[in-house]
Amino acid sequence: MARAASPELSGVTLAATKPGRLSGRHRRPPETRITYGEVVAIREFRALWFGQGLSLLGDQLAQVALAVLVYSRTQSALATAAVYALTYLPPIIGGPLLAGLADRYPRRRVMLMCDLLRAGMLATMAVPGMPFAVLCVLVFCVVLLSAPFSAARAALLPEVLEGDRYVVGSAIQNVTNQAVQMLGFAAGGALIAVLGPYRALALDSATFLGSALVIVAGVRRRPSSRREEGGKLSxxxxxxxxxxxxxxxxxxxxxxxxxxxxxxxxxxxxxxxxxxxxxxxxxxxxxxxxxxxxxxxxxxxxxxxxxxxxxxxxxxxxxxxxxxxxxxxxxxxxxxxxxxxxxxxxxxxxxxxxxxxxxxxxxxxxxxxxxxxxxxxxxxxxxxxxxxxxxxxxxxxxxxxxxxxxxxxxxxxxxxxxxxxxxxxxxxxxxxxxxxxxxxxx
Missing domain, CATH: 1.20.1250.20 (MFS general substrate transporter like domains)
Structure with a gap:
């Protein structure tokens, strides 16, 4: 890859011009600062942004609901902590093994399939009387699917936001994620007290369906980034x-x-x-x-x-x-x-x-x-x-x-x-x- 002229080299070139005057050929244009409004105006970014916020809010609610549900059924602090720990283990495993799906298949399709599968699993978890072992397996699978979804979304964002728009868009999402997490944990307890844990899980299922609908409506189709020449890689x-x-x-x-x-x-x-x-x-x-x-x-x-x-x-x-x-x-x-x-x-x-x-x-x-x-x-x-x-x-x-x-x-x-x-x-x-x-x- 050719290396661009360094700032130090540009400085030497400028020093060779007449004092007080800059050569138009070597004048460095000022860097453009992208505003938040410019990024939010991009339709595909709004879809990714809103879909992520919607599913994240549901996830915070589901974590609180699961803790309440497991403790109410088992009266065991260990069982409650074990189920909560299941929300951390799958991404560590799934990241290296499943993230490649975001390169192997169209990223929009990967996101949609992950949303729909997670919605179905959470709907199953919301059925009263679901056995504890089945509940643990479903929790593991729901969180496991977050790995290819997040990888597809992270890889798609630079295609939607080019240049410095990517950094500004990342800042918007960072602020949103922090705010949604604080809101989800703060309001989750009160909402579960009104709805109950099973309805809260059903609501989380609905947020994944909503995220899928937003992606369908707002994110355009793109081909797979990895050309399948010579067969698919394992x-x-x-x-x-x-x-x-x-x-x-x-x-x-x-x-x-x-x-x-x-x-x-x-x-x-x-x-x-x-x-x-x-x-x-x-x-x-x-x-x-x-x-x-x-x-x-x-x-x-x-x-x-x-x-x-x-x-x-x-x-x-x-x-x-x-x-x-x-x-x-x-x-x-x-x-x-x-x-x-x-x-x-x-x-x-x-x-x-x-x-x-x-x-x-x-x-x-x-x-x-x-x-x-x-x-x-x-x-x-x-x-x-x-x-x-x-x-x-x-x-x-x-x-x-x-x-x-x-x-x-x-x-x-x-x-x-x-x-x-x-x-x-x-x-x-x-x-x-x-x-x-x-x-x-x-």
Whole structure:
């Protein structure tokens, strides 16, 4: 691939012109900042955006409904936790194995089939008296199908939103996802109290049907991205091919590590309850403190995504990515000093703001991955993302049991900061070509 002229080379060329005048031939046009309104005006993006929000809201409701249903039938905290854990395991397995379907078949068709299958399974779960074992199997299968759906959707989005529109669209979806999750968990309990868990599961089935209808109406047909020359590849070969692509390229390896850095800075949310108990001074109940702590990072992420996506130029985001990644982890180190609740909330919110660097990492990843293999690549990264979060939270819980939550959060922040600093140095060496591509696309 031909390397575009670097900014340093352009500077030398400009220095050779007459003082005070710029050659029109070498003048660099300003980078265009895409507005949120421009992106929302795109019909296909609106369909993907609305469909995702609809199904995500139903998912949050279903998680609460399942917890209530399983506990009411078994009176077992272990069974309730086991069913909840089933919502994390399938994507880790399904990502590498099933994400290739998004490259092998038309992505719109993959999304539709996943929505329809999940709607049918949830409708079956909503039948009163469904055996517990069958319920567990259906939960596993419903979440398993989220892997090819998410891979198809992630791979389709760069085709709908070109250039910097992709970053702005990702910011809109990031804000929407955080808001829908908070709304779903907050209103889920009250809604289930009115409808009951079985009707709530039926409502979740309806949200998947609604998502399918939105996709049919708003997303146009496209052929499969992978041309079937010489026969179809097996799922295993496609998985290995995706792994070689992602981990065989230095740029992609660095970007994947940036994405998986979240294993450090999501750890505090996993031990929010014991952290809230350590902050209890009688002013607020522990559940209220827990809710405030868990909402701090998502709120910071919403603010950071909005500001980073709207007011920073495309190349500026890529240059700031390393600094933002370090900002995500650095505030957590201060928790070692055991600050009061107000300061902890500010520190965790600041960490969430730094997490907006994921928008730039995502955009750079899209630039480096061939369109025909995006589905498999996104699936692998998503699986690793979930695994990193799960391992981080599990390790945090084990350590917090021994040493308390404050030093564990500080340790996670310190380790994350060190890793982010190392990745920033690697990124500085490899970002030039990607920045040139982004400039050319704006």
């Amino acid at each position: 799922m295993w070969n496609m998985t290995m091919s995706g792994a070689r692509l992602v981990f065989g390229d230095r740029r992609l390896r660095t970007l994947v590590m940036f994405a998986w850095l979240c294993g450090f800075y999501v750890l505090p949310e996993g031990i929010a309850v014991p952290y809230a108990a350590s902050l209890d001074d009688g002013r607020l109940p522990v559940p209220v403190i827990t809710g405030l702590l868990m909402a701090a990072m998502p709120m910071g992420t919403v603010v950071g995504a909005f500001l980073f996506g709207r007011f920073v130029t495309p190349s500026g985001r890529l240059r700031a990515m390393g600094w933002m990644a370090m900002l995500t982890c650095a505030p957590l180190v201060v928790c070692l000093m055991r600050p009061p609740l107000e300061a902890v909330l500010a520190l965790w919110a600041l960490s969430g703001i730094g997490g907006a660097y994921q928008l730039a990492a995502n955009a750079a990843f899209v630039q480096c991955v061939p369109p025909a293999e995006r589905g498999q690549a996104f699936g692998l990264v998503q699986s690793g993302l979930l695994a990193a979060q799960g391992i981080g939270i599990l390790a945090g819980g084990v350590l917090a049991q021994q040493f308390g939550p404050e030093p564990v959060v500080a340790l996670a922040g310190g380790c994350g900061f060190a890793v982010a600093a190392m990745l920033s140095m690697l990124w500085t060496e490899t970002r030039t070509e990607i920045i040139a591509k982004v400039r050319a696309a704006t």
